Amino acid sequence: MFQGSIPPSLGSLKGIIDLDLSCNNLSGKIPKELEILPFLENLNLVHNNFEGLVPSKGVFTKTSVISVAGNSKLCGGVPELRSPACAIEDFKKQNHPFGIKFIVIIITLSLCLMLVMLLVTVFWKIKPRRLSVQSLLGEEFLRISYDELLKAADGFSSANLIGVGSFGCVYKGKLQQDGKPVAVKVFNLERLGASKSFVAECEALRKTRHRDLLKILTACSSINFKGNDFKALVFEFMPNGSLESWLHPSEDTRKLDLPQRLNIAVDVVTALEYLHHHCEIPIVGDFGLPRFLFINIKYGRGGSASKQGDVYSYGILPLEILTGKRPTDEMFTDGLSLHNFCKMALPDRVMEIVDPHLLQEVQIYETNRDAGDERYIKAKNERMPDL
DSSP states (O other): OOEEOOOGGGGGOTTOOEEEOOSSEEEEOOOGGGGGOTTOOEEEOOSSEEEEEOOOSGGGGOTTTEEOTTOTEEEOSOGGGOOOOOOSSOOOOOOOOHHHHHHHHHHHHHHHHHHHHHHHHHHHHHHHHHHHHHHHHOTTSOOOOHHHHHHHTTTTOGGGEEEEOSSEEEEEEEOTTTOOEEEEEEEOTTSTTHHHHHHHHHHHHTTOOOTTBOOEEEEEEEEOTTSOEEEEEEEEOOTTOOHHHHHSOSSTTOOOOHHHHHHHHHHHHHHHHHHHHSSSSOOOTTSSGGGGBSSOOOOOOSSSOOHHHHHHHHHHHHHHHHHOOOTTOTTOOTTOOHHHHHHHTTTTOHHHHSOHHHHHHHHHHHHHHHHTOHHHHHHHHTTOOOO
């Protein structure tokens, strides 16, 4: 026995799936705002007193979704509805008594209740997705929501962007729970294989423990505020940057000495050996995990990923460490590579290809040695190797 008209504000309730207003005394025009309801699967308006033009866009183009029979004053709409053609003159609006306004308020309150029920339904749909992350990683990992990560990374702003990979971007953030800085890898789920990569990384990282591998803190699988799927991994944040930035600094004041470079090379090969031989499932260089070593060792020659390819890639790393030249340096053209460049210098011209910063360090080392400087004595005690 509902009376009055359908409030146009219903068009703002984007999540409505089923709207049944049949067998009432509702009147007035059908609001065009209902055309834009994206999830509407059933709109039942039969046996009312609606009048005027039936909307013909959006959901009103699907005759399997809408029902308007039993409204003799309706006209127009898509041909499949078989409604009579509309007259040229406009219909006059009817004045409604005060009591009908009260009924409209009751309808509005009822619709608000429907909205609350819809939100509860959406919440329960999201919850299993969050729990699925725990099943992938384990219950000991922190539970975190999309909203918490959004706030932690300041809305994933470009100012917090610290890296871009094949399946997504990495942002710096700070968790509100403990104020700890983190690195958040947000997957670009529009890329083919991104969701599969997220699951694979979760399953591998759950069982990966090594001092030279970046530690995963948690993961998030949810939906964002636009209703789209959202997946992210959360890692410890490494404030000192990458080996790339240390070997090729923008300022000459930032350098690595020889012992530091050799220690890094040893740490990387130790982590690589762990990934190849001590994981339940061996991990090779095309997987996302090696990108979260504290440096990136992927300098392979192309082709399918393999342990042999990783070993070759690692072999290029010490050459870059000692020469200070990138494998992608513009000098390496016409078949010349960093590998060939170093090979041609053996055995007599090795000192010509060594990073000038290291040569300066050796000169200082030898000068202090000859002078009996305390720095030489300290370096000797630390067993600093000779070139």
